[in-house]
Amino acid sequence: MGGSSKREQAEAEEPGIKLGRLDEFIGFRLRRIQNQLSRDFAAATADRNMRSGLFSSLSIVAANPGISQNELSKAVGLDKSITVQIVDELEKRELAVRERSPTDRRRHALFVTDSGKTYLDELFAILTETEDAVLHQLTRAELALLRELLDRMYLAYDESRISL
Numbered sequence: 001m002g003g004s005s006k007r008e009q010a011e012a013e014e015p016g017i018k019l020g021r022l023d024e025f026i027g028f029r030l031r032r033i034q035n036q037l038s039r040d041f042a043a044a045t046a047d048r049n050m051r052s053g054l055f056s057s058l059s060i061v062a063a064n065p066g067i068s069q070n071e072l073s074k075a076v077g078l079d080k081s082i083t084v085q086i087v088d089e090l091e092k093r094e095l096a097v098r099e100r101s102p103t104d105r106r107r108h109a110l111f112v113t114d115s116g117k118t119y120l121d122e123l124f125a126i127l128t129e130t131e132d133a134v135l136h137q138l139t140r141a142e143l144a145l146l147r148e149l150l151d152r153m154y155l156a157y158d159e160s161r162i163s164l
């Protein structure tokens with residue numbers, strides 16, 4: 001029985017799954033890699049009870065001491081009510097503090113605590129390992145170009161939303 005089935009022949013000729021029309025869209029490709037990186041990071045930090053948005057919010061607060069909750073909400077791309085929940089959790093876990101702004105009493109200024117800084121260092125070490133698992137495929141120049149292109153795309157998208 002030297003013959004093989006049509007399915008076996010098709011698999012031999014066309015390994016892998018075709019993307020079809022999705023092959024033409026960058027958003028699908030970005031989302032696919034983002035999903036995998038997020039899954040890997042979530043698995044590596046599962047013992048830390050990480051809630052979606054917690055890490056990025058804490059990181060942005062650390063990079064912008066005194067940032068308001070409203071500014072944080074815009075930077076992370078989350079609804080204001082979700083941002084309030086995240087800030088509540090950061091405070092509960094003693095990773096950040098919320099203080100009234102001395103110049104605008106309606107505004108809360110956010111700051112990372114010392115334990116929050118230590119926590120971030122640990123998380124960034126895990127994130128580095130997670131991303132290094134795939135980024136080693138790119139040269140430094142390719143990685144720099146990828147970052148530049150993604151930033152340009154984000155800025156163009158952000159500017160197009162403003163003009164609407």
